[in-house]
């Protein structure tokens with residue numbers, strides 16, 4: 001007779017990458033919009049390059065990759081009328097938008113394999129100077145994975161015509177990152193990002 005196995009390996013993070021659940025989450029992002037999906041892929045590519053440049057362990061790079069793919073999962077709860085107006089939002093609309101960080105982590109909170117991704121997703125809009133959201137975490141209190149995703153996210157928003165209207169060249173985007181280094185972003189991450197871009 002078959003019995004349920006106490007098999008901890010099924011809850012290992014790698015299992016989440018290959019099973020249908022992770023694919024379903026990505027499909028949800030795709031359904032919200034092709035642009036959001038492409039942005040998620042780009043952010044994951046950048047984040048992995050930075051994590052590798054910072055010589056993080058392979059398992060951590062994989063966690064960062066998965067969290068980066070899902071960092072804006074919570075945006076499926078934000079009306080398109082709000083998303084298309086960003087960043088020109090009313091106070092009320094801005095609070096709806098900002099809630100995507102909590103919404104994304106809430107969706108994953110009962111999934112054992114995703115527990116280590118949640119802080120990276122929840123805190124990807126925190127700022128090094130403590131002026132971000134949702135918790136106003138500061139400096140190294142922000143998980144490194146979230147700090148890496150934050151830089152990758154902003155860079156893609158600067159140069160990706162599929163995101164906002166802030167289309168910039170690579171050089172302009174790098175200058176923008178450097179101007180925010182040590183304020184919005186961890187300067188070590190910004191340095192690694194620019195090195196990784198080559």
Ligand SMILES: [Fe+2]
Pocket residue numbers: 071072100124125
């Ligand atoms: Fe976001």
